Every structure is written in structure tokens, then in C-alpha cells.
Amino acid sequence: MNAPLPLAAAPESLLVIAGWGVFPRLVLEGARANGVKRISVLAFKGSTDRATCRAADDCRRIPFGDLALLRESIRASGCARAVLAGQINPLALFRARMDRGMLEEIAALKLRNAHTLFRRLVEDIESRGVEVLPSSLFMGRHIPAPGTLSARAPDAREAADLAYAHTIAMGVCNLDIGQSVVVKDGVVLAVEGFDGTNATLRRGGRLARGAVAAKVAKEGHDMRFDIPVVGTKTIALMRRVGITALGVQARRTLVLDLPAVVQAADRAGIALVAIDTPLQPAPAL
Template structure:
């Protein structure tokens, strides 16, 4: 039997999906919900303990007391300012040690992972817990990108690769070769909403999501779900392209049905390394 899994839960559906997968497999879980980030999903997410993000000492103690050995970081976390964070002495010590690495999401997550492993925990990947979440290659649903969409996708891949080396964003929206917006701290949903007001006449744009070059695949993989489809349709986009094997696709059948109903394509990209 696998050891008890500690889920440090941010926002969105992913933490709940992991809990359900573990329950189906008979694996024990301990859910540590991050205050202001984790969404209880109308009471469905079984949070065992709540903690603020800056209370590193209390979080580590709670995980140990629960008998957790493996940890997965799951869900959206909005980066707070240092004033909002109110770090305890353990968190303050971590920030002092990592310095400039805290400026980028990937650098910060690597440092947090290193700290957890230094405390005796093992940080595992979401896909190691629930492999069916990974995006498959090829078209999902009834529609496929046309020639113009393929050009926009290629442009999006190029932009994400360039920005990824600077640890900035995992998503871009391209319409007819024009970059309408890139993801920064606001997240993908806000990016889609913002670009809805920037769209040009003619065929709609494409949302492209990829992992950053050299990204540690244990955390922060690009994630899409049915809500992504709804937002893209509302913003006048005509398709979604996500990296196959290195991104998470929630509720695949629901996504495909929603995309078909709205005339959008969804494609899993096989991106050469």
C-alpha cells in the first residue's frame, strides 16, 4: 500500500480530483488547504487542516503529525506580497536563503520543494498519483486546427519558449500571427478574459499552453478544464492547444463535449525538445 499522501491544496478542481483518485485506489490522504487559495468546492474538498501560506512551521508540523511521507503540490496559488504573506521564522529563513530565486514561479517552487525534501518528505508529481490527467497527443473532439490556426499555434510555442527561459508564464493567445497577450502573474483565466476585448476581425485566436523549458514536472504543470473552454468561447477564441504529456487536462470528456458544442478545437501538441 502506498504511503499516506499529503496534498497541499490551492485553488481549482485539481486537489479534489487527486483526493478522488486516491480514494478509488484505497490510498490515505491528508489535505492541507491554503487559506485564501484552496476552494472547498461547495464542501466537496475534504480539508483536514487549513493554513496560511506564510505559516511554514505549522504546515510542516501538521504534515508530520498526520503521518505524511509523500507530498503533492496541487492547485492554483496566487502569489501574495511579502506583507500579505506574514512569514513565520521558518518561512522567513527560507526566503532569506533563496533570495532572487523567489522572483520567478519555477525558482520559488524548486526552492520550496528542496526545503520539503530537506525536512524528510518526498515531493511527487501529480501525474504519478493520477496518470490519466496528462494531456494526450492529437485532437480531442470533433474539430481540428486549420492552416491559420496551425501558424498561430507555432507562433505561440515560439513565444512561450522565449519567455519560459525567463520563468515568465505558460500561456499565450495568438490571433492571425499577432500576440494578443501573454500570461504573467494574473493567470490563464484573466489572460483569456483580457484578450477578449483585444480580438481582431476575422478568425478567432488560439490559446497555447506549455510547460517552461527545463521545468520540474512535479509541480505547476499547465492545466486546462471545462472552464477554460467556456472562457475561450466567451472571448471569441476558436481553439486551445496544450502540450501533450506535460500538461494536465481535467474532465476530458466534459471538455470535449463543451468544445464541440461551441465549435472550438482542442489539440494536444507534441512539442520537439
Template sequence: MCPSDAPNPPTPTGHQSPDWQASSLPRAAGEGSCSPSANQPIGLIAGNGTLPLLVADGILHAGNQLCCIGLADQYDRTLPARCSHFQQVGIARLGKWIRSLRKWNVTTAVMVGGVEHHRKYRRFQFLHYLPDLRAARLWYRTLSRDRRTGTMLTALADELQRNGITLIDNRTYIPDHLATPGLMTQTQPPAGVTADIDFGWPLFNDAVQLGIGQSMAVRCRDVIAFEASEGTDAMIARAGDLCSRRPWVFFKTCSIDHDMRADVPTIGVQTIQNIHEAGGKVIVLGSGRVIMLDKPDVLRAAEQLGIAILGM
């Protein structure tokens, strides 16, 4: 039983109850990022999903030349047509990434899109990618003690930097697709779950600093699921099973010190549909720290399914 008129519990020590209705909160989208000059060749290292397409369009809209590395078996097949230069390269062929980008005189690049990283836990799976010497050294030496996704991507960015290629903030070319402060939908959060929002956000904001996940589900002032390596969709399904379709709140953000050059959290239309099917009624996103793919479609889907989306 979770009565809607129950008093809000005290928030964790050192936090104030978040005012999610405030729309004047500072926007974090531009923090620490700067756009390269027009006409400069920009590299795009593209994994799967629609995010590389949005970033590609943003690069072209800014007047830059688009030079793309498409990760084999990952990138969208419509991507090459957008590019001045394109090369398909294996996921673990880091040396070829670097040689191609340098051949195109690229000194600035963006790395976006997904890779099914859960496969890394299969025995000898990394060797199945036929890594070159540079990638093998990174995997077996640099990452021997810590192979979390964020650590891997930061190490990769550092390796590119040592070779004259600077990875920049994923958000640089897609500011219009970021979560913004306050309520983003016409749909309001149900009265019965507002206490869960106030309870969950400060707790979640503390938890993500540990670097173990970027999503959480809350119902009746209790954490019912936290994302791990299984991914967001699996966590949503687990939350739905535990709640038996009773309303719950979905939270997503990243840590304050998260490396925005890679692995910025995202949600898309499919995420909205999955949350709806699992009984979720409210989505709370870190303002300026979560990418919405693409934002108009995400908001439209949420409205149609009666889900409220707000930024904190």
C-alpha cells in the same frame, strides 16, 4: 487582413514545422514520476480549485491513505470528508505543515491547487499571512533574489525534502486528465488559422524556456499576448480586446525543465468559456505537460462552443 491562403512563413531556425495531426508522439505524462506503493499514507497540500479534489480521488483510487493539509481560505470545503487526516493550516505556516505531515507518518506528498499569488506584490503582504520562522527564513533569505512562482515552489519542495517529506510530480495520480498528442476534439481547427499553429508553437516553445509565462495568443502569424503574473484569464481577455473577436490561437505549456512537483499548467471549463468569449478558436496544449480539469468536461465544453483542442 489575414488571408487564409497566405503561404506559411519559415519557422524559427533549428525547428521543423510541427505535425499536430500526428497521434503517435511520445506521451510525457509518466516521465520522471513513480507511484508510491499501495496503502502508503500520501500527503496532499491543497490550495484552491478542483485540482486537489481530482488528485485526492486519484490517491484514494490507488489504495493509499489520504492525509491532507488544507491551506486556509483556499481549499474546497468538500475535501476534508475524503481524508483520513485533515488539518487546516495557514499559507505561510510552513513549520505546521511539516509537523502535521510527520505526525501522520507521511514521507511522500503532492502539492496542488492555486493560491492568489499576485497579492505578493502588495506592500508587506507576506507579513499579513503571519509567517512562522521557517517560512520567513525561506522568503527573506532563500528567495531574496528571485521570487518567481516556480522558484518559490521549488524552494518550498526543497525545504520539505530536508525534513523527510518528498514532493512528487503533480501528474502522478491524474494521468487521465492530461493533454495528449494530436487532435482531442471532433471540432477541427479552421483552415484560416492552421498557419498560426505552425508559426506559434515553435516560437512559444522557445519562449516558455525563459520561465516568464505559460500561455500565449497568436493571430495572423503575430504574437498578440503573452502571459505574465496577471494570470491566464487576464491574458485571454487582453487577447480578445486586441483581436476585436477575430479568430486567434491560444497556446499553453511549460518549459522542458519545469519542476512538475508544483505549478503544472492547467485549463478548465472556465478557460474554454473565456477563450470563446474572447474570440479564440483553437487551443494548443503541451502533450503530457498541461492538466485539463476535468478532461471530459473540458472537451465537452470545447465541442459545444466550436473550439478545437490539440496536443503538441
């Protein structure tokens, strides 16, 4: 996953179905660097950065929730390969005005979370002859290998808490709950539910200064969507709430963009590490 896509495998054209933030634009850059010649963007009104559209060869903006228009736009792009990049605010899933097709798709889902919704979307796209590639194919330089990324390494207490937080986050993530936890002195202060990573960091930070946070993907996570992402805003928030170390999952977390995030961590004195996922169960207490 860290290796760039071999040039021979890079498609001539690519459709980027783009949510918010810098992630879709970095996918565009990565795709161009990997030899993709034409890049179309499908953007969502109110979500997708204009910079993402500007970086594309062509861009179409549609409202979130209009499945018929989404399908038509994918077809019209003429691309045989697509990637999903950038989040949709999960609350948008509840608040969007949806067309009949979207409502039917959602009603047919047994569980309705970001993962099941996006998996259904990927199936729908692929059933129309468009292959969905993992966006990580084009993002190798933003996906860290194991090790300390920041200038400051975690101290002994932070290192112990990071290892514990990573293990607990894996357990939580495997229950399909959320991707992040906040820990101090071996106590789980906060667990991500539907509220997302930022709210979880705020809650944990309120309970104790000097806590650590971990963010992971679950085993068998589908890297075509819902990839764990952290960015400079994550670091800024940590600094604000007094969380002093962050452990992301090595090889499976997008750090966007990596040089900027490391710089922000160094300025804040935050220890940033990429942790290899151990295969052992939670420790017996």
C-alpha cells in the same frame, strides 16, 4: 507520465498539500484508484475547496504564509510521501501575512516567482524526510497524448497560428516568464506575465476576434509543482473573449477534468488540441 503509478509503488499513505480548484480533489481520486489507502489533506484557508477536504481521510486547514504551522502539519500527518496540487493565487504571495520563517525563506531567494518559491518549499519538505512526488503520477487520464481532443479540428489558419503560438510560448516559458500566449495571423497579441493565463486570454481576445492560444511547460519543468493546468473555466473565458482554438502541450499539461473540458469546448465550437513539442528553434522570419 501518462501511465498510472504501478500498484507496488503506490504509498500506503499520502499527504496532498492542496491549493484551489478541482485539481487536488482529482489527485485524491487518482491516488485512491492507484491503491493509496490513507490520504491526508493540508488545506489553505480561503484557497482550498471544501470538497477537497471532504474527500480526504483527514484534513487540516492552515493560513497561507505560516511556515512553522505548515512544517508541523506535514510532520503531524505521519505521511512519508506528499504531492502539491492546485494553485495558490500568486498575488497571495505578496499579500499573505507571513511568519518569520516564511519571510526568511523568501528573503533568501534570488528570484521570487511561483517556481522558485515552490521549489524552495519542496526542498524544505524533503529535508524533513518527506518525499515529494509529481502529482501527475496520479493524473494520467487528465494528461492528453498528442492529437485533437475536441470534435472540431482547427482550420488551416488556426492550425498555423497554433503551431506558431506553441513555439513562441516555449520560448517565453524558457525565459521563465509565463506559460501562455495569444496569437492571430502570426502576430503575438498577448504574453502571460505575472498576471496569469486568464488575464492573458482576456487581453489577447480584446485585440482581435478569432485568435488562438497556447499553453506550455518549460523544458526541464519540475512536474512536482507549477504544472500547466487548463480547465472548463479556461474554455468559458475563451468563448467569452472570442478565442477559437487552444493548444496545450501534450503529455505535460493537466486538463481538468478532461471529459468536462472537451464537452465544454465542443459546446463552444472551440478546437482543442494537444501539441507535441518540437525540438526546433523559433522560425527565422
